[in-house]
Amino acid sequence: LDFTFDYETISMESGEDFWVQYSSNGGSSWTTIGDYNSGVEFNNNTKYTPTITIDTGSYTFATNSQFRIRCDASNNGDDVYIDNVVITGYAASAPEINIIGNATNISDGDTTPSTADDTDFGNVDVTAGSNANTFTIENLGTADLILTDASPYVVISGTHAADFTLTANPSTPIAASGTTTFTITFNPSALGLRTASVSIANDDSDENPYNFNIQGTGTTTLPEINIQGNATDIADGDITPTTADDTDFGNVDVTAGTNVNTFTIQNQGSSLSLNLTGASPYVVISGAHAADFTVTAIPSNSIAAGGSTTFDITFNPSAIGLRTASISIANNDTDENPYNFNIQGTGFIPPPCGTTTIHTADFETGLDGWTDGGGDAARVNNASRSYSNSWSLEIRNNDTSGNTSSFLSPLFDLSSYDKVDFKFFFTAYNHENSDNFFIEYSSDSGSTWTTVNDYVAGDISSKNGDYESTNSIIFYCKTAALLDTVHSFPAGTVSQFRVRSDASDTTDLVYIDNITINGVSYCTPTEGPGGITSDLNLWLKADHIDGVSVAADGSSVTSWYDSGKGNNAEPTTSTRAPVFKNNPTDNFNFNPVVYFDNENSTSNGDMTYLLSDRDVLQGSAGFNSNDMFVVIIPDRSVTSSMIPLDTFTGHD
Known part of the structure; x- marks a missing residue:
């Protein structure tokens, strides 16, 4: 900085002086940067214009820097006059x-x-x-x-x-x-x-x-071949088929299915034509299951610079399981002749079976086809007693001879099913031990009734109840399964369900919500563990999680397909779904697994609770008193002090 000013003195005696001072802290302390003495730096009645230079090498320049001019004379008649103060700053030298x-x-x-x-x-x-x-x-x-x-x-x-x-x-x-x-x-x-x-x-x-x-x-001016599937480059020599570039044709029905994938041959050269030098159809398919893959649209054999042509391959599997082949295309590209890549697809036989949703009811807009039997049955608006939203069915008391304490479903034709699942959510209020309610079935339009399941209040942890006898609102999910070997499913709309209270008082209440009725047509397994298919009631395979192949590692298992009769295992709610694992750390002997994350030290002993801290899959049939084999690895030491660590349980 340059501090320049004009001054003139009057009557300043020898030895008297004035100072120019600088502060870098807003005037808290001062440093003298110029000392002007009478008879040395100045004489009276003469004008002077000095310049004082300071820099960052000796002084700190702050945001509250300040200057002052201070006189050191002996009386009031000794004067210094200051004018034209100019402070000039110069940027420090720096590169740019x-x-x-x-x-x-x-x-x-x-x-x-x-x-x-x-x-x-x-x-x-x-x-x-x-x-x-x-x-x-x-x-x-x-x-x-x-x-x-x-x-x-x-x-x-x-x-x-x-x-x-x-x-x-x-x-x-x-x-x-x-x-x-x-x-x-x-x-x-x-x-x-x-x-x-x-x-x-x-x-x-x-x-x-x-x-x-x-x-x-x-x-390049030379011909340069490139092949794409699904708008994705397929590298020459690729041996890892994937659905991303259509080299994996996916799952195709062996009995009646095909899948056609289209591939594009590009000439990325800028001058010369790319020629396919093999005989028509120019695309050669070889390998273990080459006969399952056919060229059904032939490419042009000459592709101009910057141009392209396409060809189709149709996958028509002749057997179930993975089917593989290789593609080879001879051409005049100097470093990619022939152009090779592998393809694959999976043949499967969809079972002549499956699950059909026959009826659903959430009672939010009405009775959804249900009818109340009398004064002890009503549709009520009480969000705390409804599993979802606000409305549910309330039944109370008991009526052993009529329908006063009951709700009746619409009539259905169940004749085409091997099994029917009646799934519902409920909570009970003011039920004492032994109070109960029934899910009942009629095959004659309600003339006669058969009990499918009897749900009894009690102490679940002591195994003497299906739900807790308490005034706390606890929601449960149950599935009553009807087998055609036990119940009659006649032709015509004559089948009906009834939910009936069998409590002891009008203050003993049950609330029913979110009813789903599914019909199941059984599969006839064509393969089984160890080649055994006869009497194969249940076969849950982690490598056929959807009945055909694996799922993505880390994905939720919302349904585990039963490769036996078709009694798929599903979570009661989405929050209880386990996770599919298919990675080197979690796999068993290189096979994928279904991972159930449950905390035994905090989970409630009542396995029927709808709690989110327990992963559960359940099916409504397929596991009775027959022999069962399961591969399972717990991730902690199991001791006798733990609450029940059920892994695979049956329910009468």
């Missing part, structure tokens, strides 16, 4: 980097390469071409600019960094207002867009390092 390409500034952090500033190297032939662009580093500052990385000072990184080479190095330091240059040569190793980033470390205070992106495009 700038980089130029093609006489155009390249901004620090530029991510949009352009031919205008030579950051886009343009099209270069991969077989015999290269392009060298020269860049200039300017120092626009007032001090030397130093490139601080080790020689060659310019670092090239990124996806295709190997395609860009520093072929002339810059020098360092770069004097103020000086320049230096460096050259980058682009020599593409492959066709298409090639990208990289340039970084130059330096001592510019706000542009270190100086970064910008570069790119170029590899081209």
Whole structure:
């Protein structure tokens, strides 16, 4: 800083003086930067214009810096007159980097390469071409600019960094207002867009390092083959079929299904035609199950530069399981002849079976076809007694001879099913031990009734109840399963369900909600464990989680397909779904698993609760008193002090 001022004195005696002082802390303390003595620096009645210079080498410059002029005379007649104070600041010397390409500034952090500033190297032939662009580093500052990385000072990184080479190095330091240059040569190793980033470390205070992106495009005048499936490149020599590029044809019904995938042959060359040199149909399919794959649309055998043609392969599996083959296309590309890749698909036989939803009811807009039997049955609006939303069915008391305490379903034709599942949610209020309610079935339009399930209040942990005898609102989910070997499913709309209370008082209440009735047609297994298919009631295979193949690692298991009769295992609610694991850490003997995450130290002993801290899958049939084999590994030591650690349980 320069502190310049005019002054003149009157009657200042010898030895009297005045000071110019500086403070860097708002006047809390002062330092003298100029001392002016009578008879030495000045004489009276004479004008002077001194300049005092201070710099950051000796003084601190702060945001609350201050100056003062202080007189040190002996009486009031000794005067100093001050005028025209000028304080001039000078910026410190510093370097300032700038980089130029093609006489155009390249901004620090530029991510949009352009031919205008030579950051886009343009099209270069991969077989015999290269392009060298020269860049200039300017120092626009007032001090030397130093490139601080080790020689060659310019670092090239990124996806295709190997395609860009520093072929002339810059020098360092770069004097103020000086320049230096460096050259980058682009020599593409492959066709298409090639990208990289340039970084130059330096001592510019706000542009270190100086970064910008570069790119170029590899081209060729020779024919250059590329094949795509599902708009995705398929590498020559690819041996890992995937649905992403249509080389995996997925699951196809052996009895009546096919799948056609279309592939595109591209000529990425810029001059000469790509010729398919084999005999028509130009695409050769070989391998273990080549007969299951057929070329059903033939490509053109000559593809102009920049052009393309397509061909279709149809997968028609002749047997169940994984079916594999290889594709080979002879052509005049010098380094990809023939062009090879593997394909695959899976044949399966969908069972002549399955689950059909016959009826659902949530009672939010009405009775959904149900009818109340009398004064002890009503549709009620009470959100705390409804499993979802606000409405549910309330039944109370008992009526052993009529329908007063009952709700009756619509009539159904169940004749085409082997099993019918009646699933519902409920809560009970004010039920004492032994109070109960029934799910009943009639095959004659309600003339006679058979009990399917009797649900009894009690102490579940003591195994003397199906639900707790308590006034606390606890929701349960139950499924009453009807087998055609036990119950009659006659033709015609004559089958009906009844929910009937058998409590002891009008204050003993049961609330029914979210009823789902499913009909199940049994499968006839064509394969089984160890080749055994006879009397195969249940076969849950983790590697056939959906009946055909595996699921994604970490995905929720919302249904585990039964490869036996079709008694699929499902979570009661989505929050209770276990997780599918298919990775080296969790697999059993290289096979995927279903992982149940349950905390035995906190989970309630009542396995019927609808709690989110327990993973559960359940089916309504298929497991009786017959032999059962399961592979399971607990992830902790099992002790006798733990609450029940049920892994596979039956229910009478």
